[in-house]
Amino acid sequence: MQKITWRKIPSPRLKRLKLTFGLRTKITLIACLLLTLPWIGYNYILEMEKLLRQGQEQTLVGTARAVATALNERPNLFSDQASFLQSVQKGxxxxxxxxxxxxxxxxxxxxxxxxxxxxxxxxxxxxxxxxxxxxxxxxxxxxxxxxxxxxxxxxxxxxxxxxxxxxxxxxxxxxxxxxxxxxxxxxxxxxxxxxxxxxxxxxxxxxxxxxxxxxxxxxxxxxxxxxxxxxxxxxxxxxxxxxxxxxxxxxxxxxxxxxxxxxxxxxxxxxxxxxxxxxxxxxxxxSPEIENILKGMGHTSSRIWVIDRHQRILAQTGDIQESNGVWSSSVKYGDETDSWWTTLEQKWLHPLYYRYLIKEPTAFHDTLKDAANVKGVHISQALQGRGYSLWRRSNDGKAMILAAAYPIWLDDNVMGAVVAEESTIGIQTLRNRALEKLLNALIAIIVVGTLTLFLFASNISRRVRKLRNEAEHAIDSQGKIQHTITASTESDEIGDLSRSLAGMVSRLSQYNHYLENLSSRLSHELRTPVAVVRSSIENLSMQEQDEDSKRYIERAHEGIQRLNTILSSMTEATRIEQSLQGAEKEVFPLNELVEGCMQGYQMAYKNHRFNVDTGNAPVMVDGAPDYLAQMLDKLISNAVDFSLDEQPIEVTLSQVASQACLIVSNKGPLLPDDMNDQLLNSMVSVRTQSQQSKPHLGLGLFIARLITDYHQGKILLRNREDKQGVEVCVTLAVATLEGASKS
Incomplete structure (x- = not known):
C-alpha cells in the first residue's frame, strides 16, 4: 500500500476589507452638517459688523460736519492763529x-x-x-x-x-x-x-x-x-x-x-x-476758544481735532482710548447668576470662543502729539473742500481707527478742517457679545439635534439589526427554514418590511415542507404502480414469446429496475436524516474504521487502485461509526465515478491540533467554477450523460454533508493544487478516550 503524505489545506483567499458605515454613523455624519450653522452664524455676525462699521462711519462723518458747522464763518477763531498764511516753514x-x-x-x-x-x-x-x-x-x-x-x-x-x-x-x-x-x-x-x-x-x-x-x-x-x-x-x-x-x-x-x-x-x-x-x-x-466750543458740544464719544489749512492742530478734545463710538453704550451684560449654564459659559465656553473663534479687543497705543503727523487722504480731501472718511490702524497695529474729516469754511475759503476719530472697540465688543449668544444657542441646538438624531438612528439600527438577525436565523446555509420572523406592530416602513418578510418566510416554510415531503410521497405513490408493472411483466415473461417480445420484456424489466433504484435513492436521504436524530455516538479510532472500509473498497472496485495513509497514532473521534462509514462510502463512490482507471485514488487521514482531517483525492475532471458548495446540496450533479451508466440524483455528497453536520464537522470540495483532479476534505473534532471533545 503506497503511503501518501498529508498536504496542508490552503485557506481561502481573504477578501479585501471594505469600509462600511451603519445607519448611526451615516446619520451622525449627516448631523455634522449642523456644524455649518456656526460658520453661517459667524459670517452673519461679520456682515452685521460691516453694517455697524458703515453706520459708525456715517455717524462720525455727521459728527465732523456738525462741529465744522459750528466753526464756519467765524474769522475771530483763525485771525489770531496765523492761519491766513499761504504756507508755513518748519523751524x-x-x-x-x-x-x-x-x-x-x-x-x-x-x-x-x-x-x-x-x-x-x-x-x-x-x-x-x-x-x-x-x-x-x-x-x-x-x-x-x-x-x-x-x-x-x-x-x-x-x-x-x-x-x-x-x-x-x-x-x-x-x-x-x-x-x-x-x-x-x-x-x-x-x-x-x-x-x-x-x-x-x-x-x-x-x-x-x-x-x-x-x-x-x-x-x-x-x-x-x-x-x-x-x-x-x-x-x-x-x-x-x-x-x-x-x-x-x-x-x-x-x-x-x-x-x-x-x-x-x-x-x-x-x-x-x-x-x-x-x-x-x-x-x-x-485755541482755548475752539476747545471750549468742542467741550460745549458734548462730543465725548470721539476724539476731535480742529486743524488749520496747514494741518496744524488748533484744538483737541477726547481720548482715543475712550472713543469707542455710540455702539459701546449698547453693550450691556446681564446680571451673572450661579446657574450651571453660567458656570459652563465662564469656565469652558468663553475661553474656547476667545481662543479659537473670537478676538478680544486689546489695549492699543495711538497718540499724535506732533501736528505734522496729522496727515492723511481724509485731511487732504477736507482741505480741498470735501468731507471724507477712512480706516487706519493704530500706531501699534492692534486696533482699527475710523477717521473722518470735514472742511471749515470762511467765506468761500477753506480755513481748516474738523477731524473726528473713533476706535472700533465698541463694535468689536458688541460683535463678541452677539457671537457669544449665537454660539451658545448653536451649541445647544447642535448637541440636542445630534443626540436626537443619534438616538433615532440607534432605534432604527436596532430594529434593522433585529430584523436582519431574524432573517439570518430563519434560513440555514442549506436553505431550510429554521425559525419564523416575528411580525412587527410598528406602522412605519421598517414595520411593513418586517411583516412582509414574516409572510414571505411563512410561505417559504410551507413550500419547503411540501418539497421535503415530495420525495417520500412520490416514492410511496409510485411504488404501487411500479409493483403492478413489475408483476405484469413477470407474468408476461412466463408465457412463450418470440425473440422480439423477449427483448422488449427484458428492456421493460430493466426500466422498472432503474425506476426502483431512483425511488430508493429518493428516500435514502430522508431515512438517513431521520435516523441520525436517534443515533448514538461513541469514541473510537477513526483510522481503524478507514482502513477496514478501504479493504472492502479494494475488493468492490477491482479496476481502481487506492493509496491509503492513516498515520501511526490513533485518531480518536466521538461519533457514530456506521454513519461515518456510510459517509466514506459516498466519498469513495464519488471519487470512483470521476477518476481515471489507471490513476490511484488517494485517501489520507491525519490529525492537526484538535482536528482530524480526512482527504479523498482523485485525478480527473476539475470542478466547474462556483460549484464547490452547490454540489453538497440535494439533487445537484455535474455528471455528463456518458458517465451515467446508472441513475444518479446527486444525493451522495448531500448525504455525506448530512453526516458531517451531525458530527459538527465540515466538508469541503476543491480542485487539487496540481490542477489534475478534485479532493474532498472532511474535518472532525478529535476526542479524548473519555469522550470529551478537544475542540
Whole structure:
C-alpha cells in the first residue's frame, strides 16, 4: 500500500476589507452638517459688523460736519492763529505742542524726553550772521515749544564749543552769549527780550525798549522766567512765559561770542529774524476758544481735532482710548447668576470662543502729539473742500481707527478742517457679545439635534439589526427554514418590511415542507404502480414469446429496475436524516474504521487502485461509526465515478491540533467554477450523460454533508493544487478516550 503524505489545506483567499458605515454613523455624519450653522452664524455676525462699521462711519462723518458747522464763518477763531498764511516753514513757524504736565525749570531736560520726535534741529540753514565761515562745532541747537496750563514752555539744547558768560559787574547784556526773544502781543505790539546771565541758575528776561547796548533801555520782565545750565558741550535753557502776553508771532535767536577779549558777535542763529516784525516767524498755540466750543458740544464719544489749512492742530478734545463710538453704550451684560449654564459659559465656553473663534479687543497705543503727523487722504480731501472718511490702524497695529474729516469754511475759503476719530472697540465688543449668544444657542441646538438624531438612528439600527438577525436565523446555509420572523406592530416602513418578510418566510416554510415531503410521497405513490408493472411483466415473461417480445420484456424489466433504484435513492436521504436524530455516538479510532472500509473498497472496485495513509497514532473521534462509514462510502463512490482507471485514488487521514482531517483525492475532471458548495446540496450533479451508466440524483455528497453536520464537522470540495483532479476534505473534532471533545 503506497503511503501518501498529508498536504496542508490552503485557506481561502481573504477578501479585501471594505469600509462600511451603519445607519448611526451615516446619520451622525449627516448631523455634522449642523456644524455649518456656526460658520453661517459667524459670517452673519461679520456682515452685521460691516453694517455697524458703515453706520459708525456715517455717524462720525455727521459728527465732523456738525462741529465744522459750528466753526464756519467765524474769522475771530483763525485771525489770531496765523492761519491766513499761504504756507508755513518748519523751524520758522513754531507750533506749541500740548504738554502732558508742567515742565520743571532746572535745565536737565528730563521732562522733555517724551517729545524727542518734535524737537527741531537748528544749524547751518538757520544762520542769520557769521563773521567767518560757519563751523557746525561752533554753535547749533535743538529747540521746541509747548503749552500747558496757561504757559508757553521753551527748550533750548545749545552746543557751543566756547560758552562766554556775562562779566561780573557789567551792565551790558550784549557782550556775551545771549538769547533774544521777539514776540507780538495779542494787541499786535512788537516786543523784544534778552536773556543774559552771569552764571548757571534761575533767570528773568530783560525787555529791550530801545538800544540793547544801552543799559537804561533794559527793563526787567519777571513773567519770563527760566533756568540756564552749563553742560560739557554747551548749555541748556528752559524758560516759560504766560500765554496771555503772546500774540501770533514768536522768534528766538542766539548771539554767540567766542573771543573773551573783544567780545564781538561771531554768529547769530535763530528760528527767525528777531529784529523786524515783518520777518518774525509765527507761532500756533491751540485755541482755548475752539476747545471750549468742542467741550460745549458734548462730543465725548470721539476724539476731535480742529486743524488749520496747514494741518496744524488748533484744538483737541477726547481720548482715543475712550472713543469707542455710540455702539459701546449698547453693550450691556446681564446680571451673572450661579446657574450651571453660567458656570459652563465662564469656565469652558468663553475661553474656547476667545481662543479659537473670537478676538478680544486689546489695549492699543495711538497718540499724535506732533501736528505734522496729522496727515492723511481724509485731511487732504477736507482741505480741498470735501468731507471724507477712512480706516487706519493704530500706531501699534492692534486696533482699527475710523477717521473722518470735514472742511471749515470762511467765506468761500477753506480755513481748516474738523477731524473726528473713533476706535472700533465698541463694535468689536458688541460683535463678541452677539457671537457669544449665537454660539451658545448653536451649541445647544447642535448637541440636542445630534443626540436626537443619534438616538433615532440607534432605534432604527436596532430594529434593522433585529430584523436582519431574524432573517439570518430563519434560513440555514442549506436553505431550510429554521425559525419564523416575528411580525412587527410598528406602522412605519421598517414595520411593513418586517411583516412582509414574516409572510414571505411563512410561505417559504410551507413550500419547503411540501418539497421535503415530495420525495417520500412520490416514492410511496409510485411504488404501487411500479409493483403492478413489475408483476405484469413477470407474468408476461412466463408465457412463450418470440425473440422480439423477449427483448422488449427484458428492456421493460430493466426500466422498472432503474425506476426502483431512483425511488430508493429518493428516500435514502430522508431515512438517513431521520435516523441520525436517534443515533448514538461513541469514541473510537477513526483510522481503524478507514482502513477496514478501504479493504472492502479494494475488493468492490477491482479496476481502481487506492493509496491509503492513516498515520501511526490513533485518531480518536466521538461519533457514530456506521454513519461515518456510510459517509466514506459516498466519498469513495464519488471519487470512483470521476477518476481515471489507471490513476490511484488517494485517501489520507491525519490529525492537526484538535482536528482530524480526512482527504479523498482523485485525478480527473476539475470542478466547474462556483460549484464547490452547490454540489453538497440535494439533487445537484455535474455528471455528463456518458458517465451515467446508472441513475444518479446527486444525493451522495448531500448525504455525506448530512453526516458531517451531525458530527459538527465540515466538508469541503476543491480542485487539487496540481490542477489534475478534485479532493474532498472532511474535518472532525478529535476526542479524548473519555469522550470529551478537544475542540
Amino acid at each position: 520758522r513757524d513754531l507750533y506749541a505742542y500740548e504738554l502732558g504736565s508742567a515742565i520743571k525749570l532746572d535745565g536737565q531736560l528730563n521732562d522733555w524726553s517724551g517729545y524727542s520726535e518734535q524737537v527741531v534741529h537748528y544749524g547751518r540753514e538757520y544762520v542769520q550772521f557769521s563773521r567767518r565761515p560757519y563751523q557746525r562745532s561752533s554753535l547749533h541747537f535743538n529747540h521746541m515749544v509747548g503749552k500747558y496750563d496757561g504757559y508757553l514752555y521753551a527748550l533750548f539744547e545749545v552746543k557751543d564749543n566756547k560758552p562766554v558768560m556775562r562779566r561780573r559787574g557789567s551792565a551790558r547784556v550784549d557782550r556775551n552769549d545771549h538769547l533774544i526773544i521777539a514776540i507780538t502781543t495779542p494787541n499786535g505790539e512788537f516786543h523784544r527780550y534778552v536773556i543774559s546771565v552771569y552764571e548757571d541758575g534761575w533767570f528773568n528776561a530783560w525787555r529791550i525798549n530801545g538800544d540793547i547796548t544801552q543799559p537804561a533801555d533794559l527793563e526787567l520782565e519777571s513773567q519770563i522766567q527760566g533756568y540756564w545750565h552749563t553742560t560739557d558741550n554747551g548749555y541748556n535753557i528752559e524758560l516759560r512765559l504766560p500765554l496771555n502776553m503772546l500774540g501770533s508771532k514768536l522768534g528766538f535767536a542766539f548771539y554767540d561770542v567766542n573771543n573773551t577779549s573783544n567780545r564781538e558777535i561771531d554768529t547769530i542763529i535763530g528760528t527767525s529774524n528777531t529784529n523786524q516784525l515783518s520777518k518774525l516767524g509765527t507761532v500756533l498755540i491751540p
